[in-house]
Amino acid sequence: MAKNLIIGQSGGPTAVINSSLAGVIDHVLASDKIDKVYGMINGVEGLLEDNVVNLSSMFEHMPHEVNRLKHSPAMFLGSCRYKLSGSDSEFEKIFEIFKKYDIGYVIYTGGNDSMDTVKKLSDYASKNAIDIKVVGIPKTVDNDLQGIDHSPGFGSAAKYIATCVRNVAYDTSIYSIKSVHIIEAMGRNAGWLTAASVLARQDNMPAPHLVYMPEVPFSVEQFLSDVKAKLEEYNSVIVVVSEGIRDADGNYIAEGGCSQDGFGHAQLSGVGAYLKTVIEDEIGCKVRALEPSVLQRSAGHIASLCDVNEAFNLGTVAVKAAEEGKTGVFATLSRISDKPYCVKYSTERVEVVANAEKVVPRSWINAEGNDVTDEMVRYLKPLIRGVAQTPYRAGLPDYIDIRHLDIKKQRYTNED
Amino acid sequence: MAKNLIIGQSGGPTAVINSSLAGVIDHVLASDKIDKVYGMINGVEGLLEDNVVNLSSMFEHMPHEVNRLKHSPAMFLGSCRYKLSGSDSEFEKIFEIFKKYDIGYVIYTGGNDSMDTVKKLSDYASKNAIDIKVVGIPKTVDNDLQGIDHSPGFGSAAKYIATCVRNVAYDTSIYSIKSVHIIEAMGRNAGWLTAASVLARQDNMPAPHLVYMPEVPFSVEQFLSDVKAKLEEYNSVIVVVSEGIRDADGNYIAEGGCSQDGFGHAQLSGVGAYLKTVIEDEIGCKVRALEPSVLQRSAGHIASLCDVNEAFNLGTVAVKAAEEGKTGVFATLSRISDKPYCVKYSTERVEVVANAEKVVPRSWINAEGNDVTDEMVRYLKPLIRGVAQTPYRAGLPDYIDIRHLDIKKQRYTNED
Numbered sequence: 001m002a003k004n005l006i007i008g009q010s011g012g013p014t015a016v017i018n019s020s021l022a023g024v025i026d027h028v029l030a031s032d033k034i035d036k037v038y039g040m041i042n043g044v045e046g047l048l049e050d051n052v053v054n055l056s057s058m059f060e061h062m063p064h065e066v067n068r069l070k071h072s073p074a075m076f077l078g079s080c081r082y083k084l085s086g087s088d089s090e091f092e093k094i095f096e097i098f099k100k101y102d103i104g105y106v107i108y109t110g111g112n113d114s115m116d117t118v119k120k121l122s123d124y125a126s127k128n129a130i131d132i133k134v135v136g137i138p139k140t141v142d143n144d145l146q147g148i149d150h151s152p153g154f155g156s157a158a159k160y161i162a163t164c165v166r167n168v169a170y171d172t173s174i175y176s177i178k179s180v181h182i183i184e185a186m187g188r189n190a191g192w193l194t195a196a197s198v199l200a201r202q203d204n205m206p207a208p209h210l211v212y213m214p215e216v217p218f219s220v221e222q223f224l225s226d227v228k229a230k231l232e233e234y235n236s237v238i239v240v241v242s243e244g245i246r247d248a249d250g251n252y253i254a255e256g257g258c259s260q261d262g263f264g265h266a267q268l269s270g271v272g273a274y275l276k277t278v279i280e281d282e283i284g285c286k287v288r289a290l291e292p293s294v295l296q297r298s299a300g301h302i303a304s305l306c307d308v309n310e311a312f313n314l315g316t317v318a319v320k321a322a323e324e325g326k327t328g329v330f331a332t333l334s335r336i337s338d339k340p341y342c343v344k345y346s347t348e349r350v351e352v353v354a355n356a357e358k359v360v361p362r363s364w365i366n367a368e369g370n371d372v373t374d375e376m377v378r379y380l381k382p383l384i385r386g387v388a389q390t391p392y393r394a395g396l397p398d399y400i401d402i403r404h405l406d407i408k409k410q411r412y413t414n415e416d
Numbered sequence: 417m418a419k420n421l422i423i424g425q426s427g428g429p430t431a432v433i434n435s436s437l438a439g440v441i442d443h444v445l446a447s448d449k450i451d452k453v454y455g456m457i458n459g460v461e462g463l464l465e466d467n468v469v470n471l472s473s474m475f476e477h478m479p480h481e482v483n484r485l486k487h488s489p490a491m492f493l494g495s496c497r498y499k500l501s502g503s504d505s506e507f508e509k510i511f512e513i514f515k516k517y518d519i520g521y522v523i524y525t526g527g528n529d530s531m532d533t534v535k536k537l538s539d540y541a542s543k544n545a546i547d548i549k550v551v552g553i554p555k556t557v558d559n560d561l562q563g564i565d566h567s568p569g570f571g572s573a574a575k576y577i578a579t580c581v582r583n584v585a586y587d588t589s590i591y592s593i594k595s596v597h598i599i600e601a602m603g604r605n606a607g608w609l610t611a612a613s614v615l616a617r618q619d620n621m622p623a624p625h626l627v628y629m630p631e632v633p634f635s636v637e638q639f640l641s642d643v644k645a646k647l648e649e650y651n652s653v654i655v656v657v658s659e660g661i662r663d664a665d666g667n668y669i670a671e672g673g674c675s676q677d678g679f680g681h682a683q684l685s686g687v688g689a690y691l692k693t694v695i696e697d698e699i700g701c702k703v704r705a706l707e708p709s710v711l712q713r714s715a716g717h718i719a720s721l722c723d724v725n726e727a728f729n730l731g732t733v734a735v736k737a738a739e740e741g742k743t744g745v746f747a748t749l750s751r752i753s754d755k756p757y758c759v760k761y762s763t764e765r766v767e768v769v770a771n772a773e774k775v776v777p778r779s780w781i782n783a784e785g786n787d788v789t790d791e792m793v794r795y796l797k798p799l800i801r802g803v804a805q806t807p808y809r810a811g812l813p814d815y816i817d818i819r820h821l822d823i824k825k826q827r828y829t830n831e832d
Contacts, residue, residue: 013587040481074586108739162719162812170490170815171429173715176458181710200763200812204819290709294597296588301718304811384811395720395800396615399586403620 002033003104005319007055008040008047010110010117011081011139011405013074015160015303016148016311020137021077021108022317029066033323038101039401043108044117045080048090050097053077053402057077062090065400071390072310072399073300078281083113084120105322107315109137111145112357114176114332115350122350131379133219133322137331139315141297143192144359147352148332149343153297155307158196160299161185162384164292165200166357172236174280174379179286180227180237180279185270186296188244190359191215193296195372196380199214207238215360216369217248223275226281226370231285241271272415295378301397304387310343317345341382418449421735424456424463424527427497427555429490429577429710430569430728436525437493438551439731441475445482449739454517455740458531459524462747464506464671466513469493469818481816486728487535487806488799488815489716491655499529500536507540514548522632523740525553528560528773531746531766538766549738552746552766553730557713559608560637560775563768565751565759568714568730569768570801571723574612577601578800580646580708581616581654585623588652593700594697596643597651599624600688602712604660607631609712611788612796613656623654630796631776632785633664639691640698642786657687717813721802727758733761757798778784 007024009017021039028037041051042286050242059066069076084090100107108118122134138145141157161183168181185193191213200207209230212218221331245253254271272289310333317331329347336342364376391398423440425433431700437455444453457467475482485492500506514522524534531552538550546673554561577599584597601609607629616623628634646653661669669723670687686704695703726749733747745763780792807814 009590011589044592072586074581075590078592079590083766159811164711165810166815167489167714167716168710169718170488170817171710173817174425174429174491175497176456176494199810202817202820205817288709290711291707292711293704294584294587294706295580295705295706297582300583301588306811346534381810386811388807391801394615394797395575395722395802396582399582401586401589401618401621404618 001037004036004038004102005034005104005105005107005322006038006040006052006098006101008109009075009077010042010043010079010114012110012141012297013079014030014139014141014297015073015156015300016152017109017139018072018076019070019308019311020072020152020315022066022313024319025055025069026062026066027316029063031062031319031323034105034319038103039077040061042078043080043082044084044094045082047097048093051095052101055255063154068391068398068400070308071300071303071353071388073298073303076400076402082243084117086120087323093132094121095124100334104132105114106132107318108134108139109139111138111140112354114258115392116354118330119328119350119354121288123193125327133325133327135318135322135326135347137318137328138332141193142187142190144190144357145353146356146358147330147348149381152311154192155304156299156302157186157193157296158199158380159304159384161193161197161292161294162199163241163302164290165192165197165208165240168290169200169205172238173205176235177286178231178235179238180231182272182275182287182289183238183240183292184243184289185240187214187242188251189214189357191242192360194240194242194383195360195376198372198377199380199384200344208240209237210239210319210370211235211372212239212241212245212370213360213361213365214242214244214246214366218245218253220253220278224278227279228283241275243271245271260346275397300399301390303388303390306383307387308388313345317347321347338382339379354381418451420452420518420521421515421521421523421738422454422468422514423493423523424459424525425491425493426459426495426524426530428713429495429555430555430557430585430713431489431572431716432568432723433525433555434488434490434492435486435724435727436555436568436731438482439728440523440735441734442482445472445479446740447735450521450735452733453574454519455493458494459496459498459730460500460510460760461498462494463513464509468513468517471800481808482814482816484807486724487716487719490716490718492816492818493612502536509583510537511540511546516700520548521735522548522550523553523734523738524550525555527556527591528555528770532770533748535744535766535770537722541743543615544804549741549743549761551734551742552740553734554746554748556768557609558603558606560606560773561583561769563746563764564748564771564775566799568723570608572715572718573602573712573794574615575720576712576801577609577613577708578615578717580706580717581613581624581656584706584718585616585621585654589621593650593702594647594651596647596655598688598691598703598705599654599656600654600659600686600705600707603630603658605630605775608656610656611776611792612800614788614793615800621716624656625650625653626655626786627788628661628786629776629781630658630662631662631778633658634661634662634669636669636694640694643695644699645700649805654784657691659687661687701717716815717806719804719806720800721804722799729761733763737763754794754798757801
C-alpha cells in the first residue's frame with residue numbers, strides 16, 4: 001500500500017519557499033506511489049509535538065489554491081530554528097510520529113542547517129533499517145549554498161533590490177542638487193544580493209554607482225574618495241552596501257555605530273546609517289540611508305518568475321527522488337547555458353551543502369572592490385527574469401495563509 | 417493660429433505625476449486648438465534659464481512611449497522647490513520666454529506651493545492683458561490637499577504601504593516567538609498614508625494591529641500599554657506610525673532620538689527607530705523598525721491603476737480647461753459614490769488649495785487613537801484598486817527617463 005509524505009519548512013522566509021511546497025503538493029495529488037501529503041507546523045520543532053496537518057485534505061478539493069500557494073511568500077507551514085540534538089530519544093520520538101502517519105517520504109526545505117537535519121534523519125533511518133526516504137529542498141535569499149548554481153529565493157530578493165535601486169534612481173533624478181543614497185542589502189558574509197543591484201542600470205542611468213561586498217575589505221577612506229569622485233560626475237549617487245562589510249582586520253563596519261539616544265536608550269545602527277553620518281561629516285551633501293530589511297525577502301508581489309518556477313520544479317524533483325528511493329540528498333539545479341538560459345535538475349548528497357558557504361569569487365568583483373565584472377552580470381541576469389502572475393484582490397497581492405483555510409467558506413461569498 | 421502649451425512639474429515625486437504629463441501630451445498631440453507641447457526642465461527654476469524641451473517632437477513619432485511615460489514614476493521633466501519672488505523683473509523674464517515659444521497655455525503640476533505659482537502667473541497675465549491661460553494639476557503622496565476628494569499620487573503610495581504591511585505580516589507569521597514590527601509611513605501633519613495601511617488586513621490576519629497618526633496626541637505610555645495588550649493576543653504585532661506623531665504639547669516624538677554614535681557623529685533617528693528602543697527597554701521582545709522612506713513615493717511597479725488613470729484624466733481635464741479659456745484653476749475630482757466607485761472631474765479656483773492642509777478628520781479615527789473607523793476604510797478602499805500594467809524588460813520595470821530619448825536608436829536594436 002502507498003505510504004504518505006510529510007514536508008517541513010525551516011529557517012528564514014523567502015518569496016518562493018511556498019512555490020516548492022506547491023510543487024510537492026501538486027506532484028503528490030497526482031501520484032500513484034504516494035498516498036497523502038502531510039505538513040509539519042513549524043518544522044521539526046512542531047513535528048516533535050505532533051503538530052501535523054493533512055495538506056491533501058486541505059488542497060484536493062481546490063487545486064486552484066495550489067497556484068495561489070505558489071505565489072505566496074514566507075512559509076505556509078511556519079518555520080523553526082531548531083537543531084536536532086542527535087539524542088536517541090529525540091530520533092525515537094520523531095520516527096514514532098512518522099510511524100503514526102505511515103510516512104514513507106520526508107521532504108525538508110531550508111538552508112545549511114536544514115540540510116544537516118536531512119542528513120541526520122536519513123542516516124538514522126538507514127542505520128535502523130527504517131524504510132523512510134529523506135530529501136531536502138534548498139532555499140535562501142543569500143545565495144550562499146554550495147552544490148547548486150543559485151539558491152531558490154535569491155532571484156526574487158535580487159529582483160526586489162534591483163527594483164528598489166531603479167525606483168530610487170528615478171526618485172532622486174528629479175533634483176539638480178548633490179545627494180547620496182545608501183541602500184543596505186542583506187548578506188552577512190556573501191555579497192550576492194548587493195551585486196544583483198547592478199541589474200538596475202539602464203543606458204544613461206548608471207545607478208548603482210558603487211557597490212561594496214563583504215568579500216573585499218572595506219576602507220572608509222577609499223569609500224569617501226569613491227563617493228567624492230562619483231559626485232563630480234553625477235548629481236545623485238546611489239551606493240549599495242552589504243550589511244556585513246568588514247574592515248581589513250575583519251571587524252564589522254556597522255559595529256562602530258552603537259550609540260545612545262537622548263533618553264539614554266542604546267541604539268545599534270546599521271552600516272548604511274553609519275556611512276550616512278560619515279558622508280554628512282566629511283562631504284556635507286544630502287544623504288539618505290535606506291534599509292529594506294525583511295521587505296527584500298518577503299516581497300511576493302515582485303517575485304522573479306524564473307525563481308518561482310525553479311522553486312516549484314525543485315519541489316517536484318525532490319518528491320520524484322524520494323519516490324525513486326533516494327535519501328540523504330537534496331534537489332538541485334546546474335546551469336547548461338546563460339543565453340538561452342537553461343538549467344538541468346538533479347540531486348546531490350546533502351553533505352555538499354551542509355556546513356559550507358558560497359561567497360562571491362574575488363574575480364567577479366572589480367580590482368577596486370566597488371563594482372562587479374561582466375561575468376557576474378551574465379550569471380545574475382537570467383535569475384530575475386519574468387513577472388510572476390501574483391493573484392491580486394482588492395488592489396493587493398492575494399496571498400494564502402494557513403489560517404485562511406479555516407474560513408474557506410467566506411472566501412467564496414461575494415465580498416466587497 | 418494655434419498657440420503652444422508648456423508644462424512643468426514641481427515638488428516631491430509620486431508614482432503618477434508622469435501619468436498626468438502623459439494625459440497632457442496625449443491630448444495635445446490630437447488637439448486642433450494647441451500646436452506644440454513644450455516642457456520646462458526643473459519647473460519654473462529651469463524656465464527662468466530658458467531650459468525648455470519640445471515634447472511634441474520627442475513623442476509624436478512614438479506615441480507608444482506616451483504609455484511608457486504613463487507608468488514611469490518620479491518626474492520626467494525634473495523638479496524644483498523654487499518659489500516665485502513676485503518681482504516684476506522675474507515675471508517679465510518668464511513671460512518673455514512664454515512669448516519666445518508662442519505659449520498660450522501653461523500647465524503646472526504640484527502641491528500647495530505649485531498652486532500658488534499657478535495663481536501668481538495667472539494673476540500677472542490677467543493684470544497685464546496677456547492671453548495666457550494657467551492651469552494646475554494637483555499631486556502629493558500625503559493626500560493633504562484641499563479642494564479634491566483625494567490627491568493623485570496618494571493611492572499608489574497607499575497601495576505601497578499596505579503591500580509592505582501584508583508582506584511583513586507574512587514574513588513574521590512564520591515564527592512562534594513574540595515580536596513587534598514598527599513601520600514608519602510618510603506624513604508630517606496628515607495621517608492618511610498610515611491610515612491606508614489598514615487595507616492590508618485579511619480575515620484572520622489583522623495586521624496592522626495598531627496605527628498612530630499625527631492628528632491624535634501620542635503618548636508613549638499608552639503606546640506601550642497598547643502593544644502589551646496586542647502581544648497577549650498575537651505572537652507578531654505590526655504597528656504603523658506616521659513620521660510626524662507628536663505628544664500632547666506638540667513636540668515631535670522623534671526629536672528625542674537625536675544621538676551620537678561611537679565616533680561622535682550626530683544621528684537623527686526616525687520615530688520608528690526611537691519606538692523600537694522604547695519597546696526593547698520596556699517590553700524586551702524582538703523589535704524591528706522599518707522606514708520605507710522614498711520607496712513609498714517612487715514605487716512605479718506597484719502603482720494603483722485607479723491612481724494612474726485618474727492622474728492621466730486630470731491631465732486631460734487641465735488642458736481642456738485651458739483650451740476653454742479657464743485660468744487660475746486646477747483640475748480636480750469629486751466622488752459620486754464609493755460603491756460602485758465613481759468620480760466626476762471638474763476645475764476649482766487654486767485659492768482653495770493654496771495655503772491649506774487637509775488632515776484626517778478626528779471622527780475617522782477611533783476613540784483610543786490607535787485605529788481608523790469604517791468610514792475611513794470605505795473612503796480608502798477604491799483608491800488602491802487595480803494593478804497598473806507597468807511595462808517590464810529584462811525582469812525590471814522599464815521606466816522612461818528623459819535621458820533615454822537621446823539614445824533612442826539603441827532602444828530598438830536587439831538587446832540582450
